[in-house]
Amino acid sequence: MRLERRAHVPLVLVATAPLAAIAVALMLAAGLIAAAGVNPLTAYAEMARAAFGSRGGITELLTRATPLMLTGLAAAVAFRARLWNIGAEGQFFLGALTVAWAGHFLLPGVLGGPMGMAALMVMGMVAGAALLAGPAYLRMRFGVDEVVTTLLLNFVAILFVGLMIEGPLRDPLAFGWPQSVPIDPDYRLPRLVERTRLHAGLLVAIAAAAVVWLVLSRTVFGTEARALGHNATAAGFAGVRLTRTILGVACLSGGLAGLAGAIEVMGVTRAVTTTMSPGFGYAGIVVAMLAALHPAGVVAAAIFVAAVFVGADGMSRATGVPSFIADVIVALSLLTMLVALVFTSHRIRR
Amino acid sequence: MTEALELLTTASLWASVLRIATPLIFGVLGALICERAGVLNLGIEGIMTMGAMVGWLTVYLGADLWTGLAMAAVAGAALGLLHALLTVPLGLSQHVSGLGITLFGSALAYYLYRLIVEVGQLPPTIARFPRLHIPVLSDLPFIGPVLFQQAAPTYLALAAVVGLAWVLARTPLGLALRMTGENPHAVEAQGLNPIALRIGAVMAGSALMALGGAFLTTVAFNSFFPEMVQGRGWICIALVVFASWRPGKALLGALLFAFFDAYQLRLQTVIDGVPYQLFLMAPYLLSILALVLVARRAEVPAALMAPWRRGER
Numbered sequence: 186m187r188l189e190r191r192a193h194v195p196l197v198l199v200a201t202a203p204l205a206a207i208a209v210a211l212m213l214a215a216g217l218i219a220a221a222g223v224n225p226l227t228a229y230a231e232m233a234r235a236a237f238g239s240r241g242g243i244t245e246l247l248t249r250a251t252p253l254m255l256t257g258l259a260a261a262v263a264f265r266a267r268l269w270n271i272g273a274e275g276q277f278f279l280g281a282l283t284v285a286w287a288g289h290f291l292l293p294g295v296l297g298g299p300m301g302m303a304a305l306m307v308m309g310m311v312a313g314a315a316l317l318a319g320p321a322y323l324r325m326r327f328g329v330d331e332v333v334t335t336l337l338l339n340f341v342a343i344l345f346v347g348l349m350i351e352g353p354l355r356d357p358l359a360f361g362w363p364q365s366v367p368i369d370p371d372y373r374l375p376r377l378v379e380r381t382r383l384h385a386g387l388l389v390a391i392a393a394a395a396v397v398w399l400v401l402s403r404t405v406f407g408t409e410a411r412a413l414g415h416n417a418t419a420a421g422f423a424g425v426r427l428t429r430t431i432l433g434v435a436c437l438s439g440g441l442a443g444l445a446g447a448i449e450v451m452g453v454t455r456a457v458t459t460t461m462s463p464g465f466g467y468a469g470i471v472v473a474m475l476a477a478l479h480p481a482g483v484v485a486a487a488i489f490v491a492a493v494f495v496g497a498d499g500m501s502r503a504t505g506v507p508s509f510i511a512d513v514i515v516a517l518s519l520l521t522m523l524v525a526l527v528f529t530s531h532r533i534r535r
Numbered sequence: 536m537t538e539a540l541e542l543l544t545t546a547s548l549w550a551s552v553l554r555i556a557t558p559l560i561f562g563v564l565g566a567l568i569c570e571r572a573g574v575l576n577l578g579i580e581g582i583m584t585m586g587a588m589v590g591w592l593t594v595y596l597g598a599d600l601w602t603g604l605a606m607a608a609v610a611g612a613a614l615g616l617l618h619a620l621l622t623v624p625l626g627l628s629q630h631v632s633g634l635g636i637t638l639f640g641s642a643l644a645y646y647l648y649r650l651i652v653e654v655g656q657l658p659p660t661i662a663r664f665p666r667l668h669i670p671v672l673s674d675l676p677f678i679g680p681v682l683f684q685q686a687a688p689t690y691l692a693l694a695a696v697v698g699l700a701w702v703l704a705r706t707p708l709g710l711a712l713r714m715t716g717e718n719p720h721a722v723e724a725q726g727l728n729p730i731a732l733r734i735g736a737v738m739a740g741s742a743l744m745a746l747g748g749a750f751l752t753t754v755a756f757n758s759f760f761p762e763m764v765q766g767r768g769w770i771c772i773a774l775v776v777f778a779s780w781r782p783g784k785a786l787l788g789a790l791l792f793a794f795f796d797a798y799q800l801r802l803q804t805v806i807d808g809v810p811y812q813l814f815l816m817a818p819y820l821l822s823i824l825a826l827v828l829v830a831r832r833a834e835v836p837a838a839l840m841a842p843w844r845r846g847e848r
Contacts, residue, residue: 188625188844217643221650269630329823329830330776332577332630336769337819348812470634507649512642519635520617523627 188531202525203475203482207489210518217513221506228500228510235499236492242499244381248453250491252277252462254390255445256469257476257483258397259313263438265401265478266410267417268321268431272335273442274466275342276316278457280309280443282346284450285457286354288368297371305372306389306447313443314436316342321435325428339466347459356456365457374452384452391484393441398480400437410434442466463494464512471519477526490515538805548797549681553689554755556793558583560692561747562771563778563785564699565611565740571703571780572736573716573838577633578618579744580768581640582611586745588644591752591759592651594661604688604749611745612738614640619737623730626842637768645761658758664688686754688746693786695743700782712736716836719843729843744768766819773822779834788825795821 215225236242256273263270284305292301320334350356350365374384401407409430412420421427445465454461472490476482497511542548562579569576576582590607594600614636621632652659664686667673672683703709711732714722719729747767752759770792778784799814 217646264631271634323823323827323830327827327830328833329826333769333773333776333826334823337766337773337823340766340819341816344812344816348810351812352810467634467638470631471638474631507646509642509646509649512638513646516635516638516642520621520632520639523621523632523635524625527625527627 187534189534190531194529198529202529206522206525207518209521210514213517214514218506223504223506228504228506231500231503232496236496244378244383246491246495247387248382249495250487251386251390252445252449252465253468253472253487253490254484255441256465257472257487259438259441260470260473261478261483266414266434268434269332270317270335270438271332272338273469275339276313276439276442277446277462277466278342278346279312279316280446281450281457283312284309284447285365288372289366293369302372309443309447310440314439317435317439321431325431343459367456372451382453386448386452394480394484471515474519475522542801546677546680551797552793553685555796556789557689557692558747558750558767559789561743563774563789564695565743566771566775567785568740569737570775570839571716572712572733574622574733574737575629575840578636580764581637582614582741582744583748583764583768584641585644586611586748587752588648588759590749600664600753603753607745607749608742612742615738615741619734623733629840658760660757663757664754688750688754696782696786716838719838770822773826776833777825777829
C-alpha cells in the first residue's frame, strides 16, 4: 500500500474533510467522556444545547469566535507562506496592552468616537505586527528558526503585560488581581444584541476575513506569498523578493493577532489582565488548519471551536465532566484534520 | 553589587543549577534524538506536561517513584508514536503535527487530572525522591552539596548524556540514526528502514522528554498543576540548536540556562526596585540571543523536516 499524490483534488473532498475530522475527533473524545461516568450522547446533546440552544448561548459563542477568527486568519496568512508564527498569543496581548494604554492616556480628548476606535485598532495591529517582524527579520537575516523565537516571545510578552499592569498602567481603582487602566467609554464597541456581550468586533473580524481573502487571491503580494509557501527557492528565481515578502506576511499576520487583542479589549474586557486570553493564539492555529488555511473557512472553523468551548462550559456545569474536554476535542480535531488532509491530497494505491 | 557577586560563591546556588538543569537535560536529549533522526518534535511541551501528570498520578495511586518515572516514559513514548505516525509514514507537516501533540498532550493531561482532583481542591501531594546521601562524597565541603546531594533522577539524566553521546558516536545504531537525519536514501541503500528508525527515535526521544516532565512532579515539586512546564519544552528546542545537535554541548547549554535561571531567582531577593518580571524574562531573551549567535554556523541535520517516501526523491 502506498500514497500517491492526486493530480486534481475534488472539491467534495475539500469540503467534507473538516466535517469528517470533527466527527472522528468527537468519537475519540466520547471515550474520555465515558471515563468520567457520563453518557457521551447526553454530554454532546448538552453541549449543543448550551452553545446553540438559546440566544445567550449563540451570542456568547459568536463573542468567543470573534478573536478566534482573527488569530485564525493570523495563522492562515503566515502558514500559507510557511512563516511559522506560533506567537499569536503574545501578539494578541501586545495589541490589547497598546489599546488599553492609548485608549486611556493617549487618545481621549484628541480623537473621539469612530475615528478613535479605528485609530486604536490600527495601533493594536502595529503592536502585533512589530512583535512578529522581529522574529521574521531574524529568520531572513540570521537564519534563526521563527518557531522557537515566536514561542519564547509569548512568555516575554505576557510577562511584559504583567509588568505594565502592576506598574505604569495599573488601574488604581481595581481591587484584587492587577488589571490595566480601562479604555475610555467613548471607545467601547457598540453591542450588536442588547444585554449580551456580542459586539461590533464580530463584523470587523468578518470584514478582515474578506480583506485577507482578496489580498491573498487578487494581489501580487498574495501571489508572491503563496509562491513562497510552495517553494521558496523557485519563488526567489521567479523574482519574488523573499525578505520583503516574508516581512509583509509577518506584518499582516502579527497585525491580525494584534487586532484580535485590540478588539477583545474594546468589545469585551475594557481593560487588560494576564488571564484575558484562554489561549486564543494557540487555538487560532487549530482554526486555521480546520479551515485548510482558507480565509472563508476560518470564519466557520472559529465558530466551531468557539461552540466547543462555550458548549463544554455549559455541559461541564450540567454533568460534571471537566471542561478541559473542550481543549481535548479541539486538539484532537487538529490531529484528525491533518490526517484528513493527507487523504484529500493523496490517494491510496496498492 | 557585592551581594550579587557573593551569591556566586554559595553552594545552594550551584546545587540548584544542577536541579533546575535536570528536566532541561532530559528534554534537550529527547529533542536531540528526534532531530538527529530528521524529525522536529514540537510536541515536547505537551509530552513533558503528560509526563509530569502521569509520573505524579502513578505515585499518587500507590506505586513507587521509579514506577512513576517508567509510566511517564511509556506515556511519552505513546505520544511520540502518534507524532511519528503522522509525520513519518504520512509525511505531514512536522510543525503543525508537533503543535497538535502539544495541545493534545496538555489538554489530555489536564482532563485526566481533573477527573481525579476536583476544581477548588488543593493539589494532592506525593512523597518526592529524597536527596541522596553518599558516604564521604556528600559530606565534602561545597562540592558535596553541589554534586553529591542531588536526587537520583539527576544522576540518571547525566548518565543519559554519556549514554546517548556514546550510542550516537560509537555504535552502528547511532550511525544509522545520524544517517537517517542526514540522508535517508543512503540508509535504505544500506538495507535499513529509515521509517522504522525515525519512528523508534521519536518514541525514544519522547520518552526522555516525558522523564523531564516527571522530574518536575517527583523531585522539583510534589504535586501536579496546570501550566507547570512553563515553556521548558520550547527552551529545550532552542537548546538543541544552541548545542549544534551534540549531547555534550546540550548538557553545557542546559547547565548554562539553569545557571541564569537560578541566579536571576536569587538576584530578585538582593536587588530592589527592579520588577520581578524583568528577571523572569531574562532566560527567554537570553535563549533568543543564543540562537542568533549560533544560527549562522549551526550544523543542521540535512534531512531535518524532510519527509521520506520509498522511491520518491
